[in-house]
Amino acid sequence: MAAGVWIRAGSAHERPDEFGAAHLLEHLLFRGTTKRGPGEMDREIETYGGLLNAGTTRDAAHLYTALPVEHVSAALEPMADAVFAPTLTNTHVELERSVILDELARWADDADKAVSEAALRVAWADGPYARPVLSDAVHIGTIKGEAVRAFHRRLYRPGRVIVVLAGEIEAAGGHEAIERAFGSYPASSTNLAPDVSRAVAPTPVLGPVRLAATPGRPACEVWAWRVARPDTASALLVEVAAAVLARTLAGSASGPEIAGLDAGAVALADGAVLFVRADVAPPAKALSAARLQAAVERLATDGPTEADMASARRRILGERLFRLETCLGLARELGRWEVLGDASAALNAERALAALTPTQVRDFIARWLTTRPVGPEGAKP
């Protein structure tokens, strides 16, 4: 079974002197606590047959492990210890600073990550979501240990923590195990609601941002829209709109086939980004603003066809079935949606997807995917 601990303390919560702190802190959680030396909790959980890992997003940090059910209770205690009682010494800050600089080099080679990062950067140019989770070499090279400790004091509070268990465990037994591990930490008054809040207004399509070619991959362009995250009743609307737009662009009779065409969405606690990417590989045709505009206008006027909707549902359901097949995948999906607003959306997605109508998708596209393009200068990525 799987256990996940989410803390609403992502890179979007960082103050200017804390850029990079959310992710650096996530690394430091395993460097020892007031009860355990460095590496001790890893050895503990690996001896149970588990593997402890962690990640950071713009909205949260999370620790997770998958291990035999009989050890879940024993694994939750060190996870709680890591979250609430890390030592965060300056020596460890220096060592993890070095590790993250190596991680940044790895990111620089990741072409897929570059696409979603470009979309977020251009769509949220004026907000905290624009900054990459890892920050950059300049900020990582200079961030102070005290800034990381301050970030921890401010945000690693029980009221901001979500614990998820998924697998063969009774709810009562699960609650008891969580209470035993986390119950001794005093409650805080911190509100559970997402707190990066700002109103999101429709924007024109932004971009294209040109990404250079990488080994084996041609250069590509990314177009993006900043959109509001729909309420949980229609949480899949952004994903459906992206899938429908990709299909419409690919099947458009108004031009030749475009290489490497795809569309996707990134959901955030306070909004979402919908993006389109296409290769720029002469002599193949690049995606033009006019063609993008024609596809969006057609969808905003006529809405998707039943075939478009069926294709989008298959794509999204297929990806969901893959993600949810393992306990760890299910736990991650539940935690992610709880951070976004409501874990039940993860469980109700199939029903919600089936209930979505072409009219809802049309109206969503008409409201959010306005098409007056803004060039690279206007976008200032």
Next chain:
Amino acid sequence: MRSAIARFAALWAVVAVIAACPAPGSLAEDRPASAHAAQQTTSEGSAVRHVTRTGVRVVVRPEAGRGLVAVVAAIGTSDADARARPEVKHVVARSLFGSSSNLSAEGMARVIGMSGGSLTIEALPDCIVVRCATTSGAFLDAVYAIGQALKGAQFGADELRRAASALASDVAAEAGSPLSVGAATARARLFGDHPYAAQVAPFSRLAHSQITRYHHAAFTPKNTVIAVVGDIGPDAVVRALENQLVDYDRPQPQARGARATGAASAAPELPPLLGAQSATVRTRSHSGASVVAIRTPGRSDRGAASHAVLAAVVGGGKGSRLFDAIRDARGIGYAVGAEAHLWRDAGMLVAYVEHDARRHELSEAPVSQLVAEVMESVVARPPTESELLRAKRYVLGARRRATERSLDLAQALAETELLEGDWSRLETTWPERIEAVTVADVVRAAQTGLRDRVTVTPRGDG
């Protein structure tokens, strides 16, 4: 992310995603399902093993659930690999699901679409693996598509051109991964002219005859295992496969060097090891790496389990020596670890650290030396009992996690049946072998392997 699991099997990787998403459909249901008598069906535990009339081995593991079914076909390629250039195998894998003797390329695409789920093909050191995730309702369509590819793939000119182009892109992408480049270089040094060393060289064109010769040599019933895991009963699986594969009766080619009595396979001998070697290679990446590799015994060999535990002691998990000495103590590297890749006749244990290409290279102790020292430390300072216990639990936990998905479990069952002759070894023999490994076994494995270690330093050009 705190750390990434580095996958760097070079071109032994996923080669194509042909279709995605479950779809309702029942094209194959309209075809008559002949009721062949089951051949050699045996049950063990929750799985059923069956051998079809033409000799295809089938393993079925029913798992009632949400209507998902995983179908994996593993086709042994050892003999064919010994006679063909490495790129032939990869092009065959990439163009397997084009036109067939009964279907146009468009028809095949339609059937694949109706079978739903996902369909991927991987070229691995010992075999080509077809992985299909489908639904119980579309199972017959999936089996029909797979049967067509096994029996009668045609490899049309357009399909071969697309496959060659995709292969060239993948080769170029690999050149940007220091860990892939490091592992491939180490494999080439450890395995010489053996097919396990195979690296795809630039090529202008492949003759259609090379492709079909390889397909006919490898894709035979005796070389084929199909494993099915999911929401479907053994009877339905056996009936469908007997029906679809009734004319999959290509004879087994005479194995090179095999006696007339006909061993199923006689792979080429492994070349002698050449002592410790080192190499520095350039990669088109921001990251660089340090890779230390040793040759290991094959997966059925007694020593395979010792090497799996050795890999875990050295670099399996964050409680390992490599993680402790390199990353925790020195702050070097993001992807840090060790893995034992166990193939049929041999394997390779790889310890690695990936780091910023511009950093760590000028330090007094190069990272590759640190990695080697960690491996050597197993001999100088044998694992404690608690360290050994952690390593064993890590190996077994990793196997459990790696087969949690029905598609991965089906692949593991198919490969175990194909390469070890008995699918049940996956779940019974392997845990027993791991539990039986002693400290002395681990030390011996390290001592032996390190004599002929290969150290590779892929240097990113930033």
